[in-house]
Amino acid sequence: MNAMRGAAAYGRGASTYAKVGVESGVMSASPHRLIVMLFDGAQAAIRAARIHLEAGNIAEKGTSISKALDIVNNGLAAALDAERGGEVAENLASLYDYIVRLLLSANRHNDVDKLDEAERLLDDIASAWREIEPQTAEG
Template sequence: MTMSAAYGRGASAYARVGIESGVMSASPHQLIVMLFDGALASIRAARLHLQDGRIGARAEAISKALDIINNGLRAALDSERGGAIATQLDSLYDYIARRLIEANLRQDVTALDESERLIEEIASAWREIGSTPN
């Protein structure tokens, strides 16, 4: 194994520990922010892979974004306490997921752009809620 390969593996392991530590110490609000950040990073990666013609990597990045949206953000919704807002967010997350699937099937950068914009708008509002004093 070359020195750079060993360094890369070590850096990757260190990053995983940092992420795991961040998750373990994060508040529920911060965890949602992390989900938004992960979804946005995956969509941005998918766009780069689409532009470079890397089909497998694009599909993997979109799949990761879908997983975060469906099994993270949507799963975190509380319809009892969230009421109409939770219902509307669920519908919006469903729409974003469908647009991401379209982006993957049709190699549609416009669908990726729309998905990113919508998630960024929700994330921005969510971040603002977290910065508001109780």
């Protein structure tokens, strides 16, 4: 029984430590790095959704897709600046909208192919975003 309590306490401690690490990373990140973290989070949530779907864990799949949707809608899409970004921001908004529709359809129909397509699109955008990082850091 004590070993069980010790393991549970360790798990809570590790979880708290990880949360503090993430919060510290967010607090010290540049705006560019925050967007990279959003891409990473959305892609991780989609990968988790795929794993849950393939394992038949439908509730967990839904939770993971909801997390990805939240990141795309309330993180990536919300960060777009239509005034300053012009056509690029409009195109990204349309692409994020399409990704959201893919994720909703994947959730509704348990469709791994739609999850894969959403992840590929996010990866393409994230790769381009990472490539501009040195230019942003330099000035």
